[in-house]
Amino acid sequence: MNEMIEAELGRCVASWYPGATGVAGAEKLSGGASQETWSFDILHPDGNVGAILRRAPPGYGASPSRAAGLDAEATLMQLAHDAGLPSPKVMHVLRAQDQLGTGFVMRRIEGETIARKILRDAEFAGARPLLARRLGEVAAGIHGLDAAKLPELRATSATKEIADLEREYHGFNWPRPVFELALRWLRARDPGPPDRMTLVHGDFRHGNLIIGPDGLRAVLDWELAHLGDPMEDLGWICVNSWRFGEIDKPVGGFGSREELFAGYEAAGRRVDPDRVMFWEVMGTLRWGVMCCGMMQRFRAGPDHSMERAMIGRRSSETEIDLLRLLAPRA
Amino acid sequence: MQDEPTPGELIKAVADFLRNEIAPVIKGHNAFKLRVGINALDLVTRQLALEPASDAAETARLRQLLGADGSLVELNLALSERIAKGEVDLQTSELSNHLWQTTMDKLAVDQPNYASYKRELGAK
Numbered sequence: 001m002n003e004m005i006e007a008e009l010g011r012c013v014a015s016w017y018p019g020a021t022g023v024a025g026a027e028k029l030s031g032g033a034s035q036e037t038w039s040f041d042i043l044h045p046d047g048n049v050g051a052i053l054r055r056a057p058p059g060y061g062a063s064p065s066r067a068a069g070l071d072a073e074a075t076l077m078q079l080a081h082d083a084g085l086p087s088p089k090v091m092h093v094l095r096a097q098d099q100l101g102t103g104f105v106m107r108r109i110e111g112e113t114i115a116r117k118i119l120r121d122a123e124f125a126g127a128r129p130l131l132a133r134r135l136g137e138v139a140a141g142i143h144g145l146d147a148a149k150l151p152e153l154r155a156t157s158a159t160k161e162i163a164d165l166e167r168e169y170h171g172f173n174w175p176r177p178v179f180e181l182a183l184r185w186l187r188a189r190d191p192g193p194p195d196r197m198t199l200v201h202g203d204f205r206h207g208n209l210i211i212g213p214d215g216l217r218a219v220l221d222w223e224l225a226h227l228g229d230p231m232e233d234l235g236w237i238c239v240n241s242w243r244f245g246e247i248d249k250p251v252g253g254f255g256s257r258e259e260l261f262a263g264y265e266a267a268g269r270r271v272d273p274d275r276v277m278f279w280e281v282m283g284t285l286r287w288g289v290m291c292c293g294m295m296q297r298f299r300a301g302p303d304h305s306m307e308r309a310m311i312g313r314r315s316s317e318t319e320i321d322l323l324r325l326l327a328p329r330a
Numbered sequence: 331m332q333d334e335p336t337p338g339e340l341i342k343a344v345a346d347f348l349r350n351e352i353a354p355v356i357k358g359h360n361a362f363k364l365r366v367g368i369n370a371l372d373l374v375t376r377q378l379a380l381e382p383a384s385d386a387a388e389t390a391r392l393r394q395l396l397g398a399d400g401s402l403v404e405l406n407l408a409l410s411e412r413i414a415k416g417e418v419d420l421q422t423s424e425l426s427n428h429l430w431q432t433t434m435d436k437l438a439v440d441q442p443n444y445a446s447y448k449r450e451l452g453a454k
Contacts, residue, residue, distance in 0.1 A: 175406040178429055180413040181420070245445040306366045313373060316436040320446045323433055327426045329453065 002026045005038060005100075009053065012098040013042050013105075017091070020044050023051075035070075035223075039108060050110070055094060055103025066224060068202075072151040073222040074104035076199070079149055085141045086210075086218045109218045115206035115244045119253045127215045132255020134216050135204075135237060136263025142219070143198040143230040143269060150199055155227040157193055161282060162186050165289050172292050178319040182285045185326050191275050194229040202226055204233040205242045206252055231272055234260060235279025240321040241287045281325055288318030338378040345371035376439045384435035391428045 010022040026040040029052075038053040056070060068076070071093065080087035088106040118124050166183050169176070202224030210218040236242075238250045238257060246253030251260045261271040295312025297303060335343075349368050356364050385402060392405035395418070400408070412418045418425050430450075437447040 175403065175410040177406060177409045177413055178433060180410045181429065184413060184416065184419070240446060243445075247445045247449065306363065306370055310366055310370055310373075313440045316433065316440045317444050317446070319433045320437055320444070320450065323430060324446055324450070327420050327429065329430065329450070 002028075006040065008098075008100055009038075009040060012092070012094070012100055013051075015098075017042055017044070017049075019046065024048075050108030051091060052088070052106050052108045053100070053103065054106070055101045057101040058099065066154070066226075068151070068153055068223060068225045070103045072153060072225065074106075075151040076145075076222045076225055077104075077106060079145050080142065080219065083141060083145060085138055086216050088218055088220075109210050111210035111212040111217045113207055113210055113220075115242070115253065118206070118211045119244055119246055123213045124211060127211060127213055128254045130215055131211070132249075132251040132259035133263035133266075135209075135251065135255075136234075136260040136265075137267045138216060138219060139201070139204060139230075139233050139237075139260075140264045140267035140269040142201050142204075142233070144267070145199050147199070150227075153199070153226050155197065158186075158190050158229060158278065158282070159192075161286075162190065165282070165285055168293065169289050172296060174292070176292075176315075176319070178322050179285060179288065181326060182281060182322045186278070186282055186285070189278055191229075191272075191278055194231065194272075194275070196230075197227050198230045200226055200228045200230060200232050202233070202236075204237050205239070206244070209252075229275060229279070230269070231275035232279045232282075234264065234271065234276045235281075236283040238276065238280045239283040239287060240324075241284070241318065277325075281322065284318050284321050284325065288315045288322070291315035291318065336378075338375050341371050341378070342375045345375065373439060376442070380435070380439055384432075384438075388428075388432050388435065391424075391431065395424055395428055 006023050006026045009026065010020075013020045013023055021043045023040045023042055026038055029037040029039050035054070035056050038055075040051055040053065042049040042051050054070065054073070074090050074093050077087050078090040081089050088109050090104055090106050092105040094100050094103050094105075112118055112121075112124070119128070162183065169179055169183070201219065201222065203221055204219070208219065208221040209216060210220065237252055237260070240247060240250075243249060243253035249255055250257050257273070257276070261273070261276075264271050291311050291314045294308045295315075298305065298308035298312060345368050348364065348371070353361065353364055353368065389402055389405065392402070392409060393399055396405060396408050396412070398405070398408060409418070413425075420426050434447070434450065437444055441447065
């Protein structure tokens, strides 16, 4: 498999990267049935260049309904890069003659994405205190990207998100009084449309952030990008599930809401803390519903894996977090 | 009546063997999968030990709260409906107490090392 994709990538790269003599070191980083991420090196006499291929293999064109699509992802990454945000440069968007499916090739950015390392390893000790504020600045930059240049994206609203979560949860046919309480809370506090709809990254959290000892190096994975309430991104990064045990540091386990908000406002945009809290509750419920969905897929097969099954048993973590948010004990 | 050892004792013996003898000599992705597997066995051990008492207590609370009887799933369905309709809410202190106790009992089985759980356990 690796030799095969190296040969295919070598032909592809030669057609747009002058002087490239081939590719090596192809390694699959992640992949489901419909989408794969590969790391590889472009060989060049002036020095090799690290690259990433993100693609839907030939025959897998359609993406799930919530996904922005790989072409939109490439456009968004390039827009973010051109705006000076930490985002890898897009080197090539796949064409039919590349015979690699649909997707794109981008520069590989070295760094760490594993939350437990970022939160505990000594090499990130200097970066941690700066991250919350920096994430605020970068979120503001994403929300400020020129609307006229954005690709076509689905638009959503708090009202629609509540209805989607409710439908999905009811589809599981398994009663969860805490989820019902959260749905009721969300409906009662639906803030309505924001003053201005913006681009929302949609999955702004650990795993999609490349961190180095010097701080944030890249924001990845625009698969869930959409148009909506910008406060959604700030709420999602505060969800307790992404604090990895550092529960007193709401922003990714490394910082405070105040730092996040200060960075956001320093970049010239306004924070609405009530909306952020609303989206944090929504995000907590969303992760809980996603855990239940993993359990459903485990049962339905064909991926009858222990990992999926055990993620199903993590939905109760979101129940205790919802209770801590909605019904804190004195 | 089935003979001893109990399922809980058997599963714990298997989990301990995998943890102490096998895990140290497995590498790579299978080491990760083995850890997940051991975690699953530990969860089952906890559930076998804790579920009878927590289910009984939950059932008793639900009967009291709803003034109705039924299986645990039926009672939870009934409570879910009442919450969805707004017939019972957090103004009812019994609801908050019930949901907290039920959730704490779930975490004791699912993920006793979860930081929020440990914090709430300490604050009780």
